[in-house]
Structure formats: structure tokens, C-alpha cells
Amino acid sequence: MILYRPTGPKELALVAESDWKAWPPRLPDQPIFYPVLTFDYAEKIARDWNSTREDAGFSGYVTRFEIDDAFAARYDVELAGGEAHKELWVPAGELAEFNRHIAGKIEVVARYGKGERIDGQE
Structure with a gap:
């Protein structure tokens, strides 16, 4: 399954530290x-939320990664406000196991600054 993750520069730096193979543990207020x-x-989240926030350095990124289909099937697809807003909800305590099922590397496919696209491949 191909998944995307909108993120800011702090989380992206932690992904880079993992050699682009894992998402960092959630913070206590991120269950x-x-x-x-x-x-x-x-893109909507990275552009309209991350890249418009001073605490994110006015930067937002879209990452893409693949996870084993059989493993991903254990999580229900959740709707976050509408049919176009589909998410997998992975409990924070399961993230290490989730990371072990990522195939290949996490890649940045688009970058945004102050609400505008800067570059990307998608």
C-alpha cells in the first residue's frame, strides 16, 4: 500500500536520521x-497547515512510502472530514512495528513554503 505523510521540518529531520526508513516515536500528546x-x-495539509505555521519554519513536506499490504490491512481506513480525507490510524504504541513493515525508503515528493509549492515530483 502506498501511503503519504504530510510533515514539517522537525519530523522530517528525524526521518532522515533513520536513513529514511522509519517514523519517529510520537510525542506524549500524539496518541x-x-x-x-x-x-x-x-498536499492540502502540508501546504495549508504546515507551511503556514511559524513554528514549522513556514515549511511543509509531503512524503511517500510503501507498507506491506497484509500488515496495513489490520488498520481501518478512517475518514477525517470527508471521503477525500482518508487516513490510517496507527496507535503510537504500534509505530515501531509499523516501521518494520515499511518497504524501501520514505521519500519527499513535494515541498511547500508559506502556502506555495516550491518543488516536488508528484
Whole structure:
């Protein structure tokens, strides 16, 4: 299954530290890790949320990664406000196991600054 994750520079730096193979543990106030199912939804979050926040350095990124289909099937697809907003909700305590099922590397496919696309491949 191909998944996308909108993120800011702090989380992206931690992914880079893992050699682009794992998502960092959630913070105490983040009980769920929620990758999304479409580039369009990830783009909306990275562009309209991450890249407009001063605490994110006015930067947002869309990442793409693949996870084993059989493993991904254990998580229900959740709707976050509409049919176009599909997410997998992975409990924070299961993130290490989730990371072990990532195939290949996590890649940055688009970058945003102050609400505008800067570059990307998607």
C-alpha cells in the first residue's frame, strides 16, 4: 500500500536520521500516527497547515512510502472530514512495528513554503 505523510521540518529531520526508513516515536500528546491515502490530501495539509505555521519554519513536506499490504490491512481506513480525507490510524504504541513493515525508503515528493509549492515530483 502506498501511503503519504504530510510533515514539517522537525519530523522530517528525524526521518532522515533513520536513513529514511522509519517514523519517529510520537510525542506524549500524539496518541495516533496517521498517514494518509492520497497525495492530494497530504498536499492540502502540508501546504495549508504546515507551511503556514511559524513554528514549522513556514515549511511543509509531503512524503511517500510503501507498507506491506497484509500488515496495513489490520488498520481501518478512517475518514477525517470527508471521503477525500482518508487516513490510517496507527496507535503510537504500534509505530515501531509499523516501521518494520515499511518497504524501501520514505521519500519527499513535494515541498511547500508559506502556502506555495516550491518543488516536488508528484
